[in-house]
Amino acid sequence: MVLQKAKGHVSSCQADTIMRRCVWAVLLWPNLLTSSVPLDCRQEQGGVSRCSSISQEKLLDRVIQHAELIYRVSEESCSLYEETFIPLPLQFQRNQAGYSCRTLPIPSSRSEVQQISDKWLLHSVLMLVQSWLEPLVYLQTSLDRYDAAPEVIINKTKWVSEKLISLEQGVVVLIKEMLDEGLLNLNHSEEALFQYDVQPEMVESVMKDYTLLSCFKKDAHKMEAFLKLLKCRQTEIYNCS
Amino acid sequence: MAALSSNLLLLLLMSSLDWLSTPGNGFFMARHDVTSPAPPEPHITECISRDQATFQCWWSPGNFHNLSSPGALRLFYINSLASEWKECPKYVHPNRECFFDNNHTSIWIPYCMQLRGQNNVTYYNEEDCFRVENIVRPDPPVSLNWTLLNISPSGLNYDVMVNWEAPPSADVKTGWMRIEYEIQYRAGNTTKWDALEMQRQTQQTIFGLHVGKEYEVHIRCRMRSFVRFGEFSDPIFIQVISSKGSTFPLTLVLVFGITGVLILVMLIVSSQQRRLMMILLPPVPAPKIKGIDPELLKWHTIIHRRGPDKFQLENKGKLDDLNFSSTGGGLGGPPTYATDFYQDELWVEFIEVDAEDAGTGEKEDNQGSDTQRLLDVPQPISHHMNIGFSNAVSFPDSDSGRASCYDPDVPDQDTLMATLLPGQPEDGEVKTSPAPERLLIRTQTAGPQTWFNTDFYAQVSNVMPTGGVVLSPGQQLRIQESTSGTEEEPQQGKEHKGSEDSEEEKEKEEQFQLLVVDPEGGRQAAESNTPQMFAPPSSPIPGEGYQTILPQPAETEPAATAEDGQSPYILPDSPQSQVFARVADYTVVQELNSQHSLLLNPPPRQSPPACRPQHPLKALPSMPVGYITPDLLGSLSP
Numbered sequence A: 001m002v003l004q005k006a007k008g009h010v011s012s013c014q015a016d017t018i019m020r021r022c023v024w025a026v027l028l029w030p031n032l033l034t035s036s037v038p039l040d041c042r043q044e045q046g047g048v049s050r051c052s053s054i055s056q057e058k059l060l061d062r063v064i065q066h067a068e069l070i071y072r073v074s075e076e077s078c079s080l081y082e083e084t085f086i087p088l089p090l091q092f093q094r095n096q097a098g099y100s101c102r103t104l105p106i107p108s109s110r111s112e113v114q115q116i117s118d119k120w121l122l123h124s125v126l127m128l129v130q131s132w133l134e135p136l137v138y139l140q141t142s143l144d145r146y147d148a149a150p151e152v153i154i155n156k157t158k159w160v161s162e163k164l165i166s167l168e169q170g171v172v173v174l175i176k177e178m179l180d181e182g183l184l185n186l187n188h189s190e191e192a193l194f195q196y197d198v199q200p201e202m203v204e205s206v207m208k209d210y211t212l213l214s215c216f217k218k219d220a221h222k223m224e225a226f227l228k229l230l231k232c233r234q235t236e237i238y239n240c241s
Numbered sequence B: 001m002a003a004l005s006s007n008l009l010l011l012l013l014m015s016s017l018d019w020l021s022t023p024g025n026g027f028f029m030a031r032h033d034v035t036s037p038a039p040p041e042p043h044i045t046e047c048i049s050r051d052q053a054t055f056q057c058w059w060s061p062g063n064f065h066n067l068s069s070p071g072a073l074r075l076f077y078i079n080s081l082a083s084e085w086k087e088c089p090k091y092v093h094p095n096r097e098c099f100f101d102n103n104h105t106s107i108w109i110p111y112c113m114q115l116r117g118q119n120n121v122t123y124y125n126e127e128d129c130f131r132v133e134n135i136v137r138p139d140p141p142v143s144l145n146w147t148l149l150n151i152s153p154s155g156l157n158y159d160v161m162v163n164w165e166a167p168p169s170a171d172v173k174t175g176w177m178r179i180e181y182e183i184q185y186r187a188g189n190t191t192k193w194d195a196l197e198m199q200r201q202t203q204q205t206i207f208g209l210h211v212g213k214e215y216e217v218h219i220r221c222r223m224r225s226f227v228r229f230g231e232f233s234d235p236i237f238i239q240v241i242s243s244k245g246s247t248f249p250l251t252l253v254l255v256f257g258i259t260g261v262l263i264l265v266m267l268i269v270s271s272q273q274r275r276l277m278m279i280l281l282p283p284v285p286a287p288k289i290k291g292i293d294p295e296l297l298k299w300h301t302i303i304h305r306r307g308p309d310k311f312q313l314e315n316k317g318k319l320d321d322l323n324f325s326s327t328g329g330g331l332g333g334p335p336t337y338a339t340d341f342y343q344d345e346l347w348v349e350f351i352e353v354d355a356e357d358a359g360t361g362e363k364e365d366n367q368g369s370d371t372q373r374l375l376d377v378p379q380p381i382s383h384h385m386n387i388g389f390s391n392a393v394s395f396p397d398s399d400s401g402r403a404s405c406y407d408p409d410v411p412d413q414d415t416l417m418a419t420l421l422p423g424q425p426e427d428g429e430v431k432t433s434p435a436p437e438r439l440l441i442r443t444q445t446a447g448p449q450t451w452f453n454t455d456f457y458a459q460v461s462n463v464m465p466t467g468g469v470v471l472s473p474g475q476q477l478r479i480q481e482s483t484s485g486t487e488e489e490p491q492q493g494k495e496h497k498g499s500e501d502s503e504e505e506k507e508k509e510e511q512f513q514l515l516v517v518d519p520e521g522g523r524q525a526a527e528s529n530t531p532q533m534f535a536p537p538s539s540p541i542p543g544e545g546y547q548t549i550l551p552q553p554a555e556t557e558p559a560a561t562a563e564d565g566q567s568p569y570i571l572p573d574s575p576q577s578q579v580f581a582r583v584a585d586y587t588v589v590q591e592l593n594s595q596h597s598l599l600l601n602p603p604p605r606q607s608p609p610a611c612r613p614q615h616p617l618k619a620l621p622s623m624p625v626g627y628i629t630p631d632l633l634g635s636l637s638p
Helices: A013-027 A056-085 A088-094 A096-100 A110-115 A118-145 A151-179 A202-235 B002-020 B027-032 B248-271 B273-280 B335-341 B367-375 B483-495 B630-636
Strands: B043-048 B055-060 B074-079 B097-100 B110-116 B129-131 B142-151 B157-165 B179-187 B203-210 B214-223 B236-239 B299-305 B311-317 B351-354 B439-442 B460-463 B469-471 B513-516
Touching: A013 A056, A013 A151, A056 A151, A056 A202, A110 A202, A118 A151, A118 A202, B043 B110, B142 B214, B142 B236, B157 B214, B179 B203, B203 B214, B248 B273
Parallel strands: B299 B351
Antiparallel strands: B043 B055, B055 B097, B074 B110, B110 B129, B142 B157, B157 B203, B179 B214, B214 B236, B299 B311, B439 B513, B460 B469
């Protein structure tokens, strides 16, 4: 497979600022930053750019760390949710909950993953990330409706959705730099996957949220694996095939 | 696509049904360690993935023994990518196992397993569905070994570093799997394993192992943030043998030693309890003056009425039977000490007036009347008056003053040596000392007011030249001044050195100095310039001044204060008597008679000389101001 080498430093001021904010987001993870990352640097045209540059390898590392953290937090919140809301007998249905997860046309087996190109890896990740932006927002609103939702779950969910946005931005920049593609349009599909006006009943809502959480956890794990594989390919130390 | 969607719908339906169904017997139950009885029908026992890339499933025929032969049961699976049930790609019949290789394994998508027997009999459990990443149980780590880190100084404990390698089947290098490890160890003879914290590195330190014990260590691992552990590795054994022999005796020695010491301490404490209490909590000593027994200082003055006009004062105290012992030179200190000593003591305890008719004894209640009588007799009669001063040595008067050289009716003009020093235990006899010494006594009053505030005391404020006693007006007694003191006035005038002008002054705070001078002593008692002895009547004493009073007028010191042959009284002027705002606190003790009575009016020198040597105080050597040295005291005893 063709390995695309790093093209040097990310020089554009816009991307630098985005990446700098990604770096900040990752570094300040324990504080559970709630502010999203604005892309104000993007609008600057010309002028003296004060954005610091970051190497591509470092950017990829940061993105991977981001994905790892997202997965860890999602796993924690899913476990917490399961303990709080799901009675013991139904906990075993965890696996079957995957059936209601959305499946995307991305490779699933390791062999397939090993065979696809870097470009496809990155795009898959991006697809995954973008597919979860909206459901997480729905999940937040749904959790807010509960009377006894633990504060921890709500905070974690909020944090995850914010970090996911940062992750998306990072992957976009990576795509641009590694694949020499233009800046992707970050506008998301207008198609609403969830209907917000219809509020299901409590039990149904609980199960639905549970499904969402576990599915998201699965997809976060997937993102992390993809990115790690990409990293392995970049370093070329090991035989990543 | 339609098949896919139909299958999806089917799966959705199944999943929705699953939520409502009771827990089945799927192998996934093992995740929560819920043991359920094996179902009788053929079922899937377990599916495991070791590397998140392949997995295997095992089944069991249950009670259907006719299906136990290989090939009787077949395994089918389905996932979201497949539109129909597929059969196991690879059978391992001896194990009743189905192996799914890389090509047939998809991560992150759900799989469902199914057993089918002959005749399309299907044994399906809805719970046998999973995602591959959730059934990952990594292989145990390999190459487990240990190294000794250190041994504690006592040689009883040591630390060990255990290291290992990740299982080869788990692709950790590429990051495909993130693994964390758990070490467990136990002592050789116990059954309970101690688990250490999950470790992400491939090494860990075990602290606090005991020398001589054998330890067993094994390790297992799992995917990070997942719950299923892999198998334990083969255990290794750790043991460190002490090189310096057994440490048992050392511990034993320590224990016994400490126990013995404790027992010893307890014995000592229990046996010496009292002494220890004394050492630790010494009793607070009562205030006392060194060399002085407070009990001895208590004395009182008895005024014996010898006649209608005669009174005799007698000091009676507790020193009557005491031998004066030189208990230290504390009393013979430098003048400064005397000064400090007399700083704030009121020494007159009480004066008794003992009427002859009523017999001797202490009758304080008669004080008033007797005092009246006393004061009504302003006769220039020389009485033997013993004016007591507190803390003064009282000379015993065993014979009531009758059987002595001194005629009680004759004013004793002998030299008065009064040991007015406090705390001088006196045995009642004043020994004459060869060396004349001057006794200087300096007294100060805290204030005349305090003097008179007690009901028990009647202060002698003045001594008549005739020997009469004038009590203080504070006792509501009119103080009559002897007009006979006129003859003293010139003396007084001489005596007063610089206080003639202040004769009429009333000193609120005067300081009296009593000087008892050895009549034979040739030394000047003091250089005092204040002859004043009595507070109110006399001229004010401007501070520390000493009046030298020579008991022997003939031996009067050059001090002008010395009387000239006359009784060295310091008498208040009679005209001053009316202006008594305060009463004199002190009077001059001029000499002591043989009866150890304080004579304020020393007898004339015509006293029988035979008795002189007996004078208790004649031979008193000169002393520093205010004190009688021990040797001097010795001379005081008769």
